Amino acid sequence: MTLELVLFYLASAVAVFATLMTITRHNAAHALLYLIVSLLAVAVLYYLLGAPFAAGLEVIIYAGAIMVLFVFVIMMLNQGNKTVQQERQWLSLGMWIGPGILCLVLFVEVLTLLGSSGQLAGLEVVSAKDVGIRLFGPYLLAVELASMLLMVGLVGAYHLGRPLRDKEQVNEREKDSEVAQ
Amino acid sequence: MTGVPIEHGLLLATLLFSLGLLGVLVRRNIIFVLMSMEIMFNAVGLAFITGGSRWMQADGQIMFMLVLTLAAAEVAVGLALVLQLYKRFKTLDLDVLSKLKG
Numbered sequence: 322m323t324l325e326l327v328l329f330y331l332a333s334a335v336a337v338f339a340t341l342m343t344i345t346r347h348n349a350a351h352a353l354l355y356l357i358v359s360l361l362a363v364a365v366l367y368y369l370l371g372a373p374f375a376a377g378l379e380v381i382i383y384a385g386a387i388m389v390l391f392v393f394v395i396m397m398l399n400q401g402n403k404t405v406q407q408e409r410q411w412l413s414l415g416m417w418i419g420p421g422i423l424c425l426v427l428f429v430e431v432l433t434l435l436g437s438s439g440q441l442a443g444l445e446v447v448s449a450k451d452v453g454i455r456l457f458g459p460y461l462l463a464v465e466l467a468s469m470l471l472m473v474g475l476v477g478a479y480h481l482g483r484p485l486r487d488k489e490q491v492n493e494r495e496k497d498s499e500v501a502q
Numbered sequence: 503m504t505g506v507p508i509e510h511g512l513l514l515a516t517l518l519f520s521l522g523l524l525g526v527l528v529r530r531n532i533i534f535v536l537m538s539m540e541i542m543f544n545a546v547g548l549a550f551i552t553g554g555s556r557w558m559q560a561d562g563q564i565m566f567m568l569v570l571t572l573a574a575a576e577v578a579v580g581l582a583l584v585l586q587l588y589k590r591f592k593t594l595d596l597d598v599l600s601k602l603k604g
Binding site for chain 1: 505511517525528529536540566570573577579581585588
């Protein structure tokens with residue numbers, strides 16, 4: 322078995338285990354940690370599959386930007402007096418061991434990859450240049466559609482995330498009191 | 503073509519997708535449902551990249567980037583909906599939203 326295959330199966334095991342932990346945690350912050358580990362493992366898989374550009378995008382956009390959104394929302398939903406105690410509980414040492422070990426495995430994999438980049442003879446790469454040429458050639462319409470989708474997402478998120486107006490709040494209170502009666 | 507067999511890559515993508523689907527079906531906290539949907543998007547992206555690496559074409563990575571865009575837009579709107587849900591109902595339980603159920 323070549324080095325590449327060993328690394329592939331190791332990263333796959335990390336990804337599956339971290340995903341399994343994600344969907345079984347009770348605490349949203351703990352699940353988020355495992356989800357980030359899972360995304361990093363998939364990024365290593367992309368690199369092994371000869372797509373380094375996609376691996377970079379996975380780390381920057383998925384594990385970076387999208388997960389930051391999740392963190393923001395989880396933090397916004399946890400206001401109040403119990404927050405301090407909750408923070409203490411989230412930062413307890415035991416919580417970090419699982420994701421830490423999985424990250425360490427991935428780190429060793431990346432070090433191995435960087436150290437032996439010349440020896441991976443089977444690794445053929447689709448470079449970022451090829452992707453860019455295809456993307457802004459035949460796929461130009463898809464790029465435009467994606468930009469429109471992002472615009473719609475932006476406007477939609479802004480519209481939905483705005484604070485409730487006074488009138489709506491009154492209506493909500495009336496509804497609540499009706500339910501209470 | 504790289505050394506990794508395509509069957510194993512697709513098998514892994516299927517496994518991850520099934521785990522995400524399981525999460526959507528089993529969990530009732532809306533944050534976890536959104537996370538499981540991210541897992542499913544990710545699995546689809548992995549399948550595209552595997553296909554692209556099998557035939558050494560850039561199309562797989564381009565489709566992955568489109569999936570990435572879709573995931574970003576979906577999560578922005580989804581999390582805004584979560585905030586509205588929490589503001590109005592003071593809970594993250596999805597079953598509260600079954601008021602329209604016949």
